[in-house]
Amino acid sequence: MSKTVMEHADASEVFNRDEPYVNWHDETLWFVRQKRDKSSKQLPEWEQLRDAASGIKHYVLSHLDELLISFEQKAKENGVQVHWAANAAEHNEIVLGLLKKHKIDKMVKSKSMLTEECHMNEFLQKNGIEVIDTDLGERIVQLRNEPPSHIVLPAIHLKKKDIGDLFHEHLGTDAGATDPQYLTEAARQHLRDKFLTRRAALTGVNFAVAETGGFVVSTNEGNADMGAHLADIHIACMGFEKIIPKQEHLGVFLRLLARSATGQPITTYSSHFKKPREGQEMHIVIVDNGRSTQLGRKDFRNSLKCIRCGACMNTCPVYRRSGGHSYHNAVAGPIGSILAPNLDMTKNADLPFASTLCGSCSNVCPVKIDIHDQLYKWRQVLAKEGHVPKSKEIGIRAMSTMLAAPRFYQWSGRMGRTVMRAMPFMVNNALNPWYKQRDMPEPPKESFRDWYVRNRKN
Amino acid sequence: MSSRDKILGQIRQNKPEEVALPAVTTFASDFENTEDKFREMLSAIYTEVIVVKNLEELAAKAEELYTGIANRATTIPALSGWADFSLNVSDPHELETVEIAIVQAEFGVAENGAVWVSDQYLPHRVLPFITQNLAFVIPRNALVNNMHEAYMRLQDTLGWGCFIAGPSKTADIEQSLVIGAHGARSMVIFLLENE
Numbered sequence: 001m002s003k004t005v006m007e008h009a010d011a012s013e014v015f016n017r018d019e020p021y022v023n024w025h026d027e028t029l030w031f032v033r034q035k036r037d038k039s040s041k042q043l044p045e046w047e048q049l050r051d052a053a054s055g056i057k058h059y060v061l062s063h064l065d066e067l068l069i070s071f072e073q074k075a076k077e078n079g080v081q082v083h084w085a086a087n088a089a090e091h092n093e094i095v096l097g098l099l100k101k102h103k104i105d106k107m108v109k110s111k112s113m114l115t116e117e118c119h120m121n122e123f124l125q126k127n128g129i130e131v132i133d134t135d136l137g138e139r140i141v142q143l144r145n146e147p148p149s150h151i152v153l154p155a156i157h158l159k160k161k162d163i164g165d166l167f168h169e170h171l172g173t174d175a176g177a178t179d180p181q182y183l184t185e186a187a188r189q190h191l192r193d194k195f196l197t198r199r200a201a202l203t204g205v206n207f208a209v210a211e212t213g214g215f216v217v218s219t220n221e222g223n224a225d226m227g228a229h230l231a232d233i234h235i236a237c238m239g240f241e242k243i244i245p246k247q248e249h250l251g252v253f254l255r256l257l258a259r260s261a262t263g264q265p266i267t268t269y270s271s272h273f274k275k276p277r278e279g280q281e282m283h284i285v286i287v288d289n290g291r292s293t294q295l296g297r298k299d300f301r302n303s304l305k306c307i308r309c310g311a312c313m314n315t316c317p318v319y320r321r322s323g324g325h326s327y328h329n330a331v332a333g334p335i336g337s338i339l340a341p342n343l344d345m346t347k348n349a350d351l352p353f354a355s356t357l358c359g360s361c362s363n364v365c366p367v368k369i370d371i372h373d374q375l376y377k378w379r380q381v382l383a384k385e386g387h388v389p390k391s392k393e394i395g396i397r398a399m400s401t402m403l404a405a406p407r408f409y410q411w412s413g414r415m416g417r418t419v420m421r422a423m424p425f426m427v428n429n430a431l432n433p434w435y436k437q438r439d440m441p442e443p444p445k446e447s448f449r450d451w452y453v454r455n456r457k458n
Numbered sequence: 459m460s461s462r463d464k465i466l467g468q469i470r471q472n473k474p475e476e477v478a479l480p481a482v483t484t485f486a487s488d489f490e491n492t493e494d495k496f497r498e499m500l501s502a503i504y505t506e507v508i509v510v511k512n513l514e515e516l517a518a519k520a521e522e523l524y525t526g527i528a529n530r531a532t533t534i535p536a537l538s539g540w541a542d543f544s545l546n547v548s549d550p551h552e553l554e555t556v557e558i559a560i561v562q563a564e565f566g567v568a569e570n571g572a573v574w575v576s577d578q579y580l581p582h583r584v585l586p587f588i589t590q591n592l593a594f595v596i597p598r599n600a601l602v603n604n605m606h607e608a609y610m611r612l613q614d615t616l617g618w619g620c621f622i623a624g625p626s627k628t629a630d631i632e633q634s635l636v637i638g639a640h641g642a643r644s645m646v647i648f649l650l651e652n653e
Contacts, residue, residue, distance in 0.1 A: 028633055045485040055480030062476045065469045078617075084462035136639060137630035153630065160632045180634035188640060195640070196551055214615055222587045222626045222641030229584035230550055240465070245479065247615070251606040252483055254621075255569075265499060265570035266605075266623050269587075269641070272576075275617035277583055288465045296472030 005347070008354040011326035012318075016437075025157065026320040032153070033314040035263025036364065042265075043255070052252050054368040057305035060243060061295065067210040067243045068286065074213025078275045080282045088118035091287050095120060095202065095235060096127055098283060102233055104129075104200045110217070110224035111135040112204030113151050113308060114237050114287060116330040131202075132194045134223040136187050143170050149324030151331055152261045152310035157323050191223070201227030205238035205284075206307070207253055211246045214274035215284070218257065218267040225271050233281045236273070240286050241304040253307060256366040260309040294342045299377045303338045305367040312361035312371055318354050327351060334361035334371045341378055349387035352378035410449065417443040484606035492568045492601050493649075499571030503624030504637055505645040509598065512652050513537075516595065520560060523646065524591075529557040533579050534595060550584045559589035565600040566647070567608050567621070573647065574608065576619030583618055592625070592642035598649040 006014070016022055040046045060067060072082045085091035091114075099107060107124070109131055115121065121131045121142070133142045137154035141147065143166055148154030155163070160178040167173040173186045203224045208215040215236060217224045228234040244253065258264040276282035295301050313319045313333030324332035329340040329348060334355060340348035352375045355361075361371040382388055383396070402409050419426050420443040427440050434440065446454075459467075489495040497507050510516045513536040520540050524530065530541040531553065537560060547553060562579040566572070573594050575586060586592055602608050612619070626641030637643060 031633065043487075045487075048482070048485060052480050052483045055477075056483060058474075058477050059479045062474050064473055065466045068466065068469075084460070084465055086461040086464055090461060134640070135630070136628045140630065153633075155630050156633075158632075160634075163631050180631040180636050183631055184628060184636040184639060188638065191640060196554055212615065220626070221628050221639035223639070225587045225620065226584065226640050229582075229587065240469075247612070248606070248609045249483060251604070251609045255605050262629075264623075266567075266572050266621065268503075268623050268625070268627055270572070270621040272615045272619045274615050277617065286465075288461075288468070292465060292468035292472055295469060295474075298474070301474060 005328045006326075007350045008322065008326050008328070009350065011328070012322035012354075015323045015326055016321065022321055024159075025323060028156065029314045029320045032262060033311070033364070036260055036311055036314065037263075039259040039263040039265065043259075049252055049256055050366055050368050053256055053307075053366055054305060056244060056249050056252060057367050059245065060241070061301060061304060063245075064240065064243070064295070067245060068240055070210045071208055071213055071243055072286075074211070075284055076213070078213050080213065080274075080276065080284055083283060083285045085285055085287045085289070087289050088120075088287075091115075091118045091237065091285055091289065092120050092123040094285050095237070096124060096129065098233065098235060099124075099129055099200055102200065104233070106130045106132075106198050107200040107202060108132050108134050108194050108198045108223075108227040108231070109138075109202045110204065110219060110227055111138055111154070112202065112237055113148075113330055114204060114239050115202065116147060117239075117289065118287070132191070132198070134191050134194065134227060135219070135221060136184065139187060139191065140166065146325070147330065149332065150310060150313060151308050157325070195223075195226045195230055198227070198230075199232045200235065201231035201233070202235045202237065203228055205236050205242050206257070207250060208238055208243045208284075209245075209247050209250065210243055212274060214247070214272055215242075216250060216254075217271045217273065218254075218269065219271075220264075220268045222269050225269055228271075228273070229277065231280070233283070234273075234276065235283045235285065237285045237287060240288060240291055241306075257307055257309055260311040260364065260366040290343045294339070297342070299381075300338060300342065300374055302369050303335065303342075303371075303374060305369050306335050306339075307367060309366055311364040311366065315360045315364050317356055317358065317360070322354065327354065334375065335369070338371065338374045338378065341382065345382065345385060345387050349382045350389075352376075352382065410447070413447050417445075417447075484610075485604070486606075487569055487604040489568055489603055492603055493598070495568040495603075496566055496571060496601055499568065500624065500647060503571055504627075505571065505624045505647060507647050507649060509649045509651065512650070516648055516650065519648070520593070523593075524558045527557045527591075529555045531556045531559040531585060531589065533559075533561050533581065533585075545581050545585075547582070550582045550588070553582060553585055553588050556585070556589040558591045558593065559585050560593045560595060560648075561586055563594040563596045563622075565602060565608070565611060566596050567602055567605060569604040570623055572608075572621035572623040574612065574619060574621055577616045578619075586620070586622060587626075587641045589642055591644045592622075593646040593648060594622075595648045595650055598651050 140155040149157040164178040319333040337351035532541040563573040563575045625645045628639040
């Protein structure tokens, strides 16, 4: 997994070499986006729900400390042990510590983007712990030794044949088998054995309720419940922004989450954990890992409202044609491109540029995060802090010189039009990045300004 | 300083100015007929709805539907003649061989076809997940329109509870829907006329 990281634009170029595959990827995600549209239109109060969700989350951001303290207190009263981790390393150490204390070296895990963010699997494996991902999509990418390419649809970049080959190699299914029913059944049997034999289960947290100290985990497969209810110890890991004030607010978020994610009216299982079952230990790890810094960035703090539905990815024309891995971050797509520079500006300076700023992401966001505005703002911050590549910087400097001098600008326009007409090969060549995947436009005979000056008198 | 205090300190320093909670966070869904909506949503998620007049009819219907299936479990005392599997196990792993479980649920939600099941009626949390096939029994008059009404009804979640909407499913292989990922492969909902 620690391959050399390619910048988004370069990785997309590789992704785009196989045109039928890119078209298929694009259409598959657009299909999910359409399901979201259909589902949202079933509710006349959809826009009000989004407003309510955004408003509740805004309240959360402005009362985070009190809500977390109340959650901690209630959770403890319920018999749950609460841990705090300032960063990824501390989170990983806490999980390892709990497993070691119980002498457990094998664990099942349901989907948790936070543990992806913390690179927990890698860390635990290095420390002799076997971690099995139990969500089918996550198990598939885990067997392939790669990260998920989408936060809701982890294996969306793979075709049936890829999975058939993978299962043939690892699970002993028939060579060449591609029937999803058959392949899923094989995974069911393989994972059932893990559920029945593992003493520790780790889950993510979709929503944590300050009022009750309980938390909700949503899945379609039932893997979080299978793991947690059979294990002696259940560890739930949450980014601290997952907190909501009251149980009744779950009504707003559960109505929005699955409809935005896949178009379902609700996920198959919405499991509400509050107290450990008899004889079981339950732990919650509350993680910061850069979130409190993002909270202090006025322009970007709204990104902490995210409920991880993935709608912004499904609708994004760039994501659909570049694939999740090109974002080299646990959370890909538009929202990931806002979250990633907060974690590491140098490493992720390319991501806010991986957008057309068309605004589609903001339009579908169930909690009304101003995603495309934030991407635009990140570009300015990154340029100011010197994180923009040299080629772009030179271009921008040349552009600002030209735009600052009207006469020079007019002359340049005339030159450009003449050159493009007389010597089209000067612009229609591989040296010109604008020529990639598109033809250069036919240059007009005159500029608007020339036309205006000529016609003003009439 | 502990990480807890460090995190809380940084939050206090960085949090935005106080804003109030939105005035409206619950909405009404007035379906023409709540039960019809509930059935419509369930048929879209591969779940059969069967109305039974009373517990005798439920037992007869269960016998008919699951005839030939040996490993049965139930949480409903009136079905003790039907289910010969004892839920009196100390270790939930022993439920691994259950083929069909008929479980009491508290109410259903029309907007999404989910039913609420909790510790109140469930001696083993894993039962609805580990069984191969699952059926719920809910009183016919215990339906709410939407999730807001559901939470009004749910004053407390006890130790654990779950909204379950249809059998287990996945679409992780090229977006092809497959029923029966890890949990139940099939689901039936019995609406009970008289309690």
